[in-house]
Amino acid sequence: MEQVEPKIVAFLCNWCAYAGADLAGVSRLQHPSNMRTVRVMCSGRVDPLFIVQALKSGCDGVLVAG
Amino acid sequence: MNIELLTLSKVTSISGDSGDFTVTIKQSPRFVDMEKCIACGTCAEKCPAKTTDLFNEGLAKRKAIYVPYAQAVPLKYAIDKNRCIYFQKGKCRACEKFCPTNAIKFDDTEKDITLNVGSVILTAGFTPFNPDRFDNYQHAKFPNVVTSMEFERILSAGGPFGGHIHRLSDGKEPKKIAWLQCVGSRDLNRCDNEYCSSVCCMYAVKESIIAKEHLGPDFEPAIFFMDMRTHGKDFEKYYERAKSQGVRFIRSRVHTVTETDETGTLNLVYTTDAGERVSEDFDMVVLSVGMEPAASAIEAANTLGVELNSYKFVKTSGIAPVATSREGIYVAGAIQGPKDIPQSVVEASAAACSAGISLSAARGTLVKEKIFPDELAVQNEEPRIGVFVCNCGINIGGIADVPAIAAYAKELGHVVYTEEPLFACSQDAQDKMVEIIREQRLNRIVVAACTPRTHEPLFQETLRNAGLNAYLFEMANIRNQCTWVHSGEKEKATGKAKDLVRMAINRATLLEPIPSLSVSVNKSALVIGGGAAGMTAAISLADQGFNATIVEKSACLGGSARDVHNTWSGEDVQQFLKNLIERVSVHPRITVLTQAEVVEASGFVGNFETRVQAGEKTHSIQHGIAIVATGGQAAGTEEYLYGKHPSVTRWHDLENHPEKLAGAGSVIFIQCVGSRDEKRPYCSRICCTASVLQAIAIKEKQPDTNVFILYRDIRTFGEREILYKKAREKGVIFIRYSLEKKPVVTETTDGLEVRVFDPILQKELLIHADLVNLATAIEPSPNADIAAFYKVPVNAENFFMEAHAKLRPVDFASDGLFVCGLAHYPKSLDESIAQAMAAAGRAATVLARASILISPLVSQVNRDMCIGCGLCTEVCPFGAIIQEDADGKGFKAKNISASCKGCGLCASSCPKKAIDMLHFRDDQIIAAVCAAA
Amino acid sequence: MSNKTPVGSVLVVGGGITGMQSALDMAEAGYYVYLAEESPAIGGAMAQLDKTFPTNDCSM
Numbered sequence A: 001m002e003q004v005e006p007k008i009v010a011f012l013c014n015w016c017a018y019a020g021a022d023l024a025g026v027s028r029l030q031h032p033s034n035m036r037t038v039r040v041m042c043s044g045r046v047d048p049l050f051i052v053q054a055l056k057s058g059c060d061g062v063l064v065a066g
Numbered sequence B: 001m002n003i004e005l006l007t008l009s010k011v012t013s014i015s016g017d018s019g020d021f022t023v024t025i026k027q028s029p030r031f032v033d034m035e036k037c038i039a040c041g042t043c044a045e046k047c048p049a050k051t052t053d054l055f056n057e058g059l060a061k062r063k064a065i066y067v068p069y070a071q072a073v074p075l076k077y078a079i080d081k082n083r084c085i086y087f088q089k090g091k092c093r094a095c096e097k098f099c100p101t102n103a104i105k106f107d108d109t110e111k112d113i114t115l116n117v118g119s120v121i122l123t124a125g126f127t128p129f130n131p132d133r134f135d136n137y138q139h140a141k142f143p144n145v146v147t148s149m150e151f152e153r154i155l156s157a158g159g160p161f162g163g164h165i166h167r168l169s170d171g172k173e174p175k176k177i178a179w180l181q182c183v184g185s186r187d188l189n190r191c192d193n194e195y196c197s198s199v200c201c202m203y204a205v206k207e208s209i210i211a212k213e214h215l216g217p218d219f220e221p222a223i224f225f226m227d228m229r230t231h232g233k234d235f236e237k238y239y240e241r242a243k244s245q246g247v248r249f250i251r252s253r254v255h256t257v258t259e260t261d262e263t264g265t266l267n268l269v270y271t272t273d274a275g276e277r278v279s280e281d282f283d284m285v286v287l288s289v290g291m292e293p294a295a296s297a298i299e300a301a302n303t304l305g306v307e308l309n310s311y312k313f314v315k316t317s318g319i320a321p322v323a324t325s326r327e328g329i330y331v332a333g334a335i336q337g338p339k340d341i342p343q344s345v346v347e348a349s350a351a352a353c354s355a356g357i358s359l360s361a362a363r364g365t366l367v368k369e370k371i372f373p374d375e376l377a378v379q380n381e382e383p384r385i386g387v388f389v390c391n392c393g394i395n396i397g398g399i400a401d402v403p404a405i406a407a408y409a410k411e412l413g414h415v416v417y418t419e420e421p422l423f424a425c426s427q428d429a430q431d432k433m434v435e436i437i438r439e440q441r442l443n444r445i446v447v448a449a450c451t452p453r454t455h456e457p458l459f460q461e462t463l464r465n466a467g468l469n470a471y472l473f474e475m476a477n478i479r480n481q482c483t484w485v486h487s488g489e490k491e492k493a494t495g496k497a498k499d500l501v502r503m504a505i506n507r508a509t510l511l512e513p514i515p516s517l518s519v520s521v522n523k524s525a526l527v528i529g530g531g532a533a534g535m536t537a538a539i540s541l542a543d544q545g546f547n548a549t550i551v552e553k554s555a556c557l558g559g560s561a562r563d564v565h566n567t568w569s570g571e572d573v574q575q576f577l578k579n580l581i582e583r584v585s586v587h588p589r590i591t592v593l594t595q596a597e598v599v600e601a602s603g604f605v606g607n608f609e610t611r612v613q614a615g616e617k618t619h620s621i622q623h624g625i626a627i628v629a630t631g632g633q634a635a636g637t638e639e640y641l642y643g644k645h646p647s648v649t650r651w652h653d654l655e656n657h658p659e660k661l662a663g664a665g666s667v668i669f670i671q672c673v674g675s676r677d678e679k680r681p682y683c684s685r686i687c688c689t690a691s692v693l694q695a696i697a698i699k700e701k702q703p704d705t706n707v708f709i710l711y712r713d714i715r716t717f718g719e720r721e722i723l724y725k726k727a728r729e730k731g732v733i734f735i736r737y738s739l740e741k742k743p744v745v746t747e748t749t750d751g752l753e754v755r756v757f758d759p760i761l762q763k764e765l766l767i768h769a770d771l772v773n774l775a776t777a778i779e780p781s782p783n784a785d786i787a788a789f790y791k792v793p794v795n796a797e798n799f800f801m802e803a804h805a806k807l808r809p810v811d812f813a814s815d816g817l818f819v820c821g822l823a824h825y826p827k828s829l830d831e832s833i834a835q836a837m838a839a840a841g842r843a844a845t846v847l848a849r850a851s852i853l854i855s856p857l858v859s860q861v862n863r864d865m866c867i868g869c870g871l872c873t874e875v876c877p878f879g880a881i882i883q884e885d886a887d888g889k890g891f892k893a894k895n896i897s898a899s900c901k902g903c904g905l906c907a908s909s910c911p912k913k914a915i916d917m918l919h920f921r922d923d924q925i926i927a928a929v930c931a932a933a
Numbered sequence C: 001m002s003n004k005t006p007v008g009s010v011l012v013v014g015g016g017i018t019g020m021q022s023a024l025d026m027a028e029a030g031y032y033v034y035l036a037e038e039s040p041a042i043g044g045a046m047a048q049l050d051k052t053f054p055t056n057d058c059s060m
Helices: A016-028 A049-058 B042-046 B085-089 B095-100 B150-157 B200-215 B235-244 B295-304 B341-358 B402-410 B427-439 B452-463 B479-483 B490-509 B534-542 B559-563 B575-585 B687-700 B720-727 B783-791 B829-847 B869-877 B905-909 B922-930 C015-030
Strands: A009-012 A037-042 A061-065 B003-006 B009-017 B018-029 B050-052 B061-062 B111-117 B120-122 B127-128 B145-147 B176-183 B222-223 B249-252 B258-259 B266-271 B277-282 B285-291 B291-293 B329-332 B384-389 B415-419 B446-451 B471-475 B517-520 B522-528 B549-550 B590-593 B597-606 B607-614 B617-623 B625-628 B630-633 B649-652 B666-673 B706-711 B734-736 B744-748 B753-758 B762-769 B771-776 B778-780 B818-819 B851-854 B859-861 B881-885 B891-895 B915-917 C009-013 C032-036
Touching: A009 A016, A009 B295, A016 A037, A016 B479, A037 B266, A037 B490, A037 B922, A049 A061, A049 B277, A049 B607, A049 B922, B003 C015, B009 B295, B018 B061, B042 B061, B042 B095, B061 B559, B111 C009, B120 B341, B120 B753, B120 C015, B127 B295, B145 B150, B145 B771, B150 B200, B150 B285, B150 B829, B176 B200, B176 B277, B200 B235, B200 B285, B249 B869, B266 B734, B291 B295, B295 B783, B341 B829, B384 B402, B384 B427, B402 B415, B402 B446, B402 B490, B446 B452, B452 B471, B452 B734, B452 B891, B471 B479, B471 B490, B471 B559, B490 B922, B522 B617, B522 B744, B522 B829, B534 B549, B534 B559, B534 B590, B534 B625, B534 B829, B549 B607, B549 B734, B549 B915, B559 B575, B559 B630, B590 B851, B597 B783, B607 B625, B625 B829, B666 B687, B666 B753, B666 B762, B687 B706, B687 B720, B687 B783, B706 B753, B744 B851, B753 B771, B829 C015, B869 B881, B869 B905, B905 C015, C009 C015, C015 C032
Parallel strands: A009 A037, A009 A061, B003 C032, B120 B329, B120 C009, B145 B285, B176 B222, B176 B285, B222 B249, B384 B415, B384 B446, B446 B471, B522 B549, B522 B625, B549 B590, B625 B818, B649 B771, B666 B706, B666 B771, B706 B734, C009 C032
Antiparallel strands: B009 B018, B018 B111, B050 B061, B127 B291, B258 B266, B266 B277, B517 B851, B597 B607, B607 B617, B630 B778, B744 B753, B753 B762, B859 B915, B881 B891
């Protein structure tokens, strides 16, 4: 059986969570490749509509981090 | 671009005078070409030579070719010649073989650099005390005895153990850790450092709390201390929080650490308050090491020819805290004396202010500004997108299939050009990109490479060089957030990279050019408060060539400094104040308004307007920045018969009425009156030193007078500790009391009687007193009005709140507003002066320009859709959206671009979707989201 | 100091948090800055700290 690969849209704050994701790269911290990042200037920018839109477009999960 | 970084560099000589120095610098070879190195790390991976990693305090190994840490600036490798096998044995050159950009330069040589500068600022720092010479703590021998710096690295997620705390002896998680304070501080017997290092109490508290977060509720931290010195802003609350979270505080100096078993468990023997001897085992011991001047810092100071004090810190005075003995050379930070980060940052800005004063005639003469070609008008053209998929050597290309990603991108809408540069950020690739943009008439650019956080500005500049607006650019992060973290899954990495590129292209299609935004700057300042801080700030601005208006509530200048006789370092405060008032009064650039109050304020950075009521007259003042220096005062009290008995006084009453002292047989000082209690849970910072100074003065004049100081912790931090020592030598008697057992003052027939419980004798003492002097709390002046006028925050105790406790100690979060002096927190005169100069230094970064560029990524209000509900104004943390009365249409939101930080809270909160964010528009974000699946 | 116009540049010796702040302030106020650091990278002791009070932020 084919394994399901969920796609997760991640809204990451430029100043913290996005920087953290970059740092994970610098430190070569391996993790699953399911995340698709959308950079925002603050997690407060994330309108609930964006989340609905992500799910409507076929994404399986949404992460907001900031 | 106006800061030239000279790494691996040492000052070797200086000649000339203030305004025109010639300095020579020796720069050691890096052996790596900074232009070529892309910090991919391949060299270090292949380098066979391992050595001690000093950044990790020797707890880990690094290679002979290295960057000190992952976030280093510049992020360029360097070869440690003493450890490199090629340099030591003549063979290897592995790094050279594998470097994808040919950046290794084994023939790199030492360079002599000669600079012509107007001023020098010395900030060469400190070194943590090395406790290896102490045989009683056995740091060098016992693996589980570590220094606090080592413990910082152990705690760090980026440290040698990934933030997992364990014993170095057996890898077990510790259940009990003891911190021993004052290692290398307050100790004349063993290390000659009689001063207090100021920062160790606080960092030990912090380390214990963070260790508890790591290790869970069963973890038992204990801190062994002499006096707990949490005298900084909000520090006392943190100390209380530590107590409530189960950190044990034991007032005892532990003499010896011994190992009890072969696993490395440690034993401490100490004496409790009640005099009981206790033997207790701990899994680890952290030595809270103090600060010493670094050998290299002493060398630099000597080379520059500035005087040092007896502890080898750079010598300054209490009324000129950043001036060295040599004109034109200024000092800041821990090279001047032990201090914490905020005070160092304050002095850094103060030193910049001093240098700015001496060089103001030459401001702007040597700075460079870049000029770009005119922008092409492309907004009405069909998008023509160019996609550059970077290989980053093998960082991306070695894992993801770059040609496949580029081929995939080529098939997507609006993409007319793709390329796969080896290094998109290299100079030749950048030059080529400019050519291609012009040739192919590209009007949107997507670069799939590393992270926009480091490289977006570089590519935006390339776009501008090609005549495109900087915001027609988008990056897909396929290195840091893709190939580097999915290196074992090449196909998945390629798939994810394709998705990220598709998202970026979709978003890029909707990008629009955004014009740059600037506001003009009114080059004058308003200083609120005419005390020592306010006057120093005004003088410091005026001497840099800016006009300043001082608004003082009372009838005369001087503020609370009028009560103070001497600084703790001995300078005459009244003489200083007299000179300052005179300079302020005659300075052509300074206007003084006394008996004046701010009654209204509006505007933003560069363009404030404040109305000031001075007597009958109202002044309307236009100013570019404002400095809040509203001061503070000693609080009153109803405790200890104050106000009821003439012999109970406070603060400087005794100095101001020397006749009271004459003939007094016994004087008692009571500390912490109204500080460090429930109502004011903060330490007033300066009272211990003030009372100790007064006690010494009494003893020097009347050695037979008995002087007692009743205290909770003596907080004579830094070099003030020497005063504490001096007071004890002169026979001042210090008796500790606790908040639960406060002293009691009663009236007797022949004066006063003070009852206090002495914890060392475990006995209540009855002391006769002719005079009782109270160190009441320092509280801020009433400042609710100012806070409301300028929309700046105050903390729970009504002190103004800076933008960041550590890194922005004089800025408010809103641009163009600064704070200094007692309005910020209780502080001594030297600290107030430094902070006032720092505020002036920070203000100069605004006032130096005719206009300031601000980020154009701000909110945009659609007024037709706005219903004036005010939610946006409510949620905006920066006061950047106001409600404006629109004639006949109720209220409408209006963006203040100069204050907007582009966070987008307003946009996501607007119930009518009447607000959008430039460059992060709803449809632009949604375009990326829709392309994600 | 003589009456001639001073040189509009400054040398900051030490690239820790203090030196960096001085350099930034000077550059922003219109002076050309040389920032000399002994080691291969700036950052100083603060870069070594795990977190700092009061926010327990990472000190990076």
